[in-house]
Amino acid sequence: MSSVWRKLQHQHKLATKFRFTAQFRELLLQCCQKWQPSNVSICWTHRKRRCSTKLRKWEPTITDPYSGLIIWPSKDAEILDIVTTLYRDTRRDTFDDKEWCFIVEEVTMTGKHKPIASVKINMRLFINEVPGVLTELKLRLKPLRDELEQCVLHLVLSCLVIKEGNALDEDMRSVASLISVQGLNQDTVENGVASDDISCKVATENLPEAKTISYKELMYATAPVEKPQSPSATPKVKRRSCCSHLLKPFLPFRMSL
Template sequence: MASVWKRLQRVNKRAAKFQYTASYHRIDVETTPKWKPNKLSIVWTRRSRRVVTEPVEWEPSLKDPLKGSVIFTVPENQTVTVTLFRDPRTNELEDKDWTFVLEDVSPTGKRRRLAAAALDLRKHASLAAAQRAVRVQLEPTGRRLRAASLHLTLHSVLLREGHATDEDMQSLASLLSVNNNSDIAVLEDLDEDDYTLSDNSTRQASLLDHPT
């Protein structure tokens, strides 16, 4: 029922489908004296969507062993395709948050959430292809970290515009929900507006923007 209600809300709305690519450059972390990370991974997520980087070793600095960084010598690129809806009253695109989550990956592969921050992709939407250098200040979710920040370049491309109810403006989850009503209870947990892509399909806020 929730999926049907969502589609009814989109009648007469316009929509724009964007492709966003995050190129990760560096993760800065300040730990507490009693704990240090093993390997760090960034998860870019919204609801059940997760785009995950390969775990990378964390290196403490020589000056302060509680502070260190993960440096991506070759920036790791992760891509999501996002549908943004336009408010018919203001003609402005509506907000849509995707969250960056910093996770520690243990030697056994267990993941532990360390910090997170939401990024409103509407603020980075552009009719012309554009990229921005972004610094995301991550909020620690427990007592293991004192601070964490993520440095990346965010590239956005407008793929197409149309009515919110057009089939090519809907995600794969939306199309499945139309063709398989018996799965509505499961699909309600999905974000019908988005689907994700990755360089490897088996892997799935203070902001400083510098348009280039």
């Protein structure tokens, strides 16, 4: 039902497909004495779409044993790419809001991902149609557990226009709207596989051939069928002329006229 509502909202709108690239530089985690993470990863998500970085080991600094700084060198940079569709009205130049979320997750020894901090960014604010322009961001994430005091993410964001067209075109629709909640495997979400690599296939080999019927035939087919009653079950009604006993006193008067 939500996909139908989004499709109605995108009517009479223009769609532009963008490719956003995030290159991570630093991640600062200020913890406490009770808890420090062992391994962390960064996830970039929107609804059922998700892509994440490799595991990074958290190590405390020399000055503060509860503060850890993860640095990605330029030679071994961690890059995440997403392809998303933004919509705008034909009478306006600005795109509609669309939020993606950066989530810092703790990865346990059993491989379970637990979110510890998150921040939402509006992708329309970072649109730049000039190729090669980089936007440097320093985001302060909201802690999701009490033991985490501070989380700061430093990254560089770039944007590239892929295609423009009508919002209702099949190739312009967002991947998240094409994948239903029931059709998405939960293991895919847990393993951090990007939904851009997922293709929805419909098996049509064993489907019966479609038959076209008219509106009259459809109404006849869906009309309720009344069950005929047996003669014994039908009550006998004594028929008589309507109000004939009331008209008898007035018959002579009417004949005299």
